Amino acid sequence: MHDVALPELLSSRGFEGAGADLALAELRRLGLTRRGKTRIASAKIGAVDEALGAAFLRRCSKPACRRDASDARVEVFVSAGHCEICGGSDNRRAVEDMLAAMRRAGYARLLVAGGSPGTRGDLERLCAGRVGLRFVTEETTPNRKTVGSLLGWSDIAAVWTSTEISHKATAVLRGPKVLKVPRRGVAALAAAVRDRCEAAGRSGP
Ligand SMILES: [Zn+2]
Structure with a gap:
């Protein structure tokens, strides 16, 4: 079975540092991974993306990239390339x-x-x-x-x-x-x- 390094997967989605910790906690809560695991099955990547997208708003630090008031997701600061508002x-x-x-x-x-x-x-x-x-x-x-x-x-x-x-x-x-x-x-x-x-x-x- 193919698997990928979990930190790299998260980083490729913009989750680094404290953001990666939040993402990991959410994935553990959902049973997609567990403490101590550093790799994850490729077959789970779709579920990971879905879970992270549902739980977090990825935004950059630009003031213009504010969360909409109707968005209840947790904000995670990411680099601009990963910002859901200004994105690429x-x-x-x-x-x-x-x-x-x-x-x-x-x-x-x-x-x-x-x-x-x-x-x-x-x-x-x-x-x-x-x-x-x-x-x-x-x-x-x-x-x-x-x-x-x-x-x-x-x-x-x-x-x-x-x-x-x-x-x-x-x-x-x-x-x-x-x-x-x-x-x-x-x-x-x-x-x-x-x-x-x-x-x-x-x-x-
Ligand atoms: Zn932005």
Whole structure:
């Protein structure tokens, strides 16, 4: 009979640390496992998912991801990817917040340097033509003429510093419009741009 490691099963469902303890207690209460067992039969996975879904609301720590008043389940804090409210749409939420902040700051053109083709594609899809979006990629000629004119076009420019970018390109990407984003991922970039827009709004007229 196939079985799987219980901690890994719980972790793959978002239950870690104190959340995993709560989940285990519930599974024991229902007789799906018992104290001291570290593995569980694969055939029980469906029942485990059903039991955990009935007992717990998995939510992330974002204030917007509040439990509905009609939901009697116990709240368990999980990473955003496992949040039942924002779920895998963490990037979407972050981009929506960024677009709103850009609108408030009066910014319509975003230049992004670096990132992988995948993350750039995600960002493009999520922005869906609602903001001017251009990229400095490994394909962009890394000189002052090309990169400088892109920077000149932009209202705000974000550089993903964790990815490969030509030093010649980053040398041009300087000045008050430019912010550096050390963390990978669309959500991190969107949050950094949002914060910059909000700071600009506060210090503006
Ligand atoms: Zn959430």
